[in-house]
Amino acid sequence: MVRRNNIRGTLAGFWSPEHTTSLNIPGYHFHFLADDHSSGGHVLDVQAAELQVELDLQSNLRLALPQTKEFLEADLSGDIAATLHTAESKPKD
Secondary structure, eight states, X not given: OXXXXXXXXXXXXXXXXXXXXXXXXXXXXXXXXXXXXXXXXXXXXXXXXXXXXXXXXXXXXXXXXOOOHHHHHOOOOSOOHHHHHHHHSOOOO
């Protein structure tokens, strides 16, 4: 986990309902990209002194899947709940 202070950039995210678990992470999911592209990635926590918020309500989701041999033959049947929980949880201090 990397902490950044005094950085300007764009925070982009979306909210998915609980019933979309097989396609998305339910709840809010955010990523950050610094204005100078020096830093970015998954966001677990954020504090900001100044924000500009823009919202865009969408009811459609377009999913484009690869057509490669590796993807088409991949075993994706496993339960990824534990992996997602680890990725979406803040480390304990």
